[in-house]
Amino acid sequence: MVDRIPKNIKLKFLGxxxxxxxxxxxIKSGGTQILLDYGVMLAREPGFPMHILPREVDAxxxxxxxxxxxxxxxxxxxRSHTPVYGTPPTFEITKLLISDFIKLSSYYLPFEFIDLQNMLNCSEPQKYRELFRIGxxxxxxxxxxxxxxxxxxxxxxxxxxxxxxxxxxxxxxRLLKGADLDYQDVDILITEGTYANEDHMERKEVEKAFIEKITDVVERGGTVLVPAFAVGRSQEILCILAANNFEYPVFIDGMAKDVNEILLRHPSFLRDPNLFMESLHLAKSIRGWRDRRKAIGQPGVIVSPAGMLKGGNAIFYMNKIAKRSDNAICMVSFQIPGTPGHELLTSKRFIIRGKMGTVKAEVEHFDFTSHGGQTQLLETVKRTSSDAKIFVMHGEEEGCVKFSEIIHEDLGLEAIVPKAGEVFKV
Ligand SMILES: [Zn+2]
Ligand SMILES: [Zn+2]
Structure with a gap:
């Protein structure tokens, strides 16, 4: 019998x-084709990766x-039943996020709740460091x-x-252990490049500055709003408060509460489950409008989505908190240009009750990033074998190209910044 299965690996970048x-x-090899991720571009109208026939994807x-x-x-x-592999918390959080996405954007989406449910029925939960096979x-x-x-x-x-x-x-x-770096001799590395051209401030310093600022504000009688992403960042902020024995009132609002419930079911995925439990005792969950009004009427800290102030209950809090100069808004994540959060950070302006106006409260930014900076990305690239091929994606074009040049010049490795639809045989 003639062996028709090609002896190389085909990589195609779809988005x-x-x-x-x-x-x-x-990625196609030996007659099997798998996909790594299949995400969306979040814009007014969501963007999709390039199309691929479901029947051609094994998992x-x-x-x-x-x-x-x-x-x-x-x-x-x-129409298909493609198996999906990931960790148990990933499936639970994905359910939460895609449900919300369908609610907000159903008009633009080709799928509905029933399809999300089908997807979850096809899930194959995996632990870290446990080998599994697909073809x-x-x-x-x-x-x-x-x-x-x-x-x-x-x-x-x-x-x-x-x-x-x-x-x-x-x-x-505070919430998570750093990435597992115990692997070597990689022939092909596909790395993210979100912060390929900058380094972040030392985490300890950021944390210290944040605690000092919010303590200051609360002690002068002000209220602090921390607009934060529901997944990860909100819990990280609560853990930072618990670790620093923050002794003033703390409130948590929005979808972060559902994420907390999920994490309680998966303590082994947290760095310090006890600290996380402590942080949940410290923060009072907002259960409705009465709680919300009570929270803004007293000195304390309110952690609420959305992280870039694009919606969510943070908007309600902004209406009140923005008006007084003894209050503060502490942004704790990167603000994409064009979002209300970015506008607030760069010009101290925000739409309050339908009118763009200057915010009287203090506005501060603390870089609690969940991505590595250039130094860490380079360390990762160095772990590959001496003739490895590096692909840089998930970053702005200019940054990815510059980073690929650094990889080439400093480490002598072939570095490629692929375009959508490009195919590589390796
Ligand atoms: Zn991410
Ligand atoms: Zn991402």
Whole structure:
């Protein structure tokens, strides 16, 4: 019999190339084809990765729950039953995020709740560091330190070792252990490049400045609003408060409460489950409008989505908190240009009750990132074999290209910044 199965690996980048959003990569080897992530681009009208026929995909491996990695997967469950691999918390958080996404954007989406449910019925939960097989691929998920349940994906096929970082963070945060770096001799590395050209401030320093600021504000009788993402960042802020024995009232609002419930079921994915429990005792959950009005009427800290002030209950809090100069708004994540959060940070202006106006409260920014900076990304690249091929994605075009040049010049490795639709045989 003639062997028709090709002896090389085919990589096709379907999205997340020279941009942040809609990450998706197809890998074909020995007659099997898998997808790593299949996310969406979050814009007024959501953007999708390039199309691929569901019947040509044997399985999907999901790195983590964020919609730019998970949001388009239900496309494979409208008529097909493609298995999806990921960690247990990833599936629970993905359910929460895609449900919310369907509620907000159903008009633009080709799938509905029933398809999301089908997707979850096709889930194949995996622990970190447990080998599983899909056709000719051997695969392991390694902690990525990015959000709870996040994974880097190690793949072996045709005697080649591939590593997809997904979104990752090597430093320990209060909530999560830093990314698992115990792997070597990778032939093909696909790395994220969100912060490929900058380094972050030392975490300890950021934390100290944050605690000092909020203590100051509360002690002068002010209220602090911390607009934060529901997944990971809100819990990180609560853990920071608990670790520093913050003794003033703390409130938590929005979807973060549902995420807390999920994490309570998966303590082994947290760095210090006891600290997390303590942080939940410290923070009072907001259960309705009465609680909300009570929270803004007293000195304390309110943690509430949305992280970039694009909606959510943070808008309600802004209406009150913005008006007084003894209050403060502490932004704790990167603000994408064009979002209300970015406008607030750069010009101190915000739409209050339908009118753009100057905010009287203090506005501060603290960089509690969940992505590695350039130094950490380079360290990761150095772990590859001496003739490895590096692909840089999930970052702005200019940054990814510059970073690829640094890899080439400093480490002598071939570094590629793929475009959507590009195919590589390795
Ligand atoms: Zn992410
Ligand atoms: Zn991402």
């Amino acid at each position: 997340g190339t020279r941009e942040v959003g809609r990450s998706a990569i197809a 999907i491996v999901l790195s983590h729950a964020h919609l730019d990695h998970s949001g388009a997967i239900p496309v494979f469950h409208i 000719s691929f051997s695969i392991e998920l390694l902690n990525a330190g990015h959000i709870p349940g996040s994974a880097q994906i190690f793949i072996e096929t045709l005697k080649k070792k591939m590593f997809y970082t997904g979104d990752f963070n090597v430093i320990d945060s």
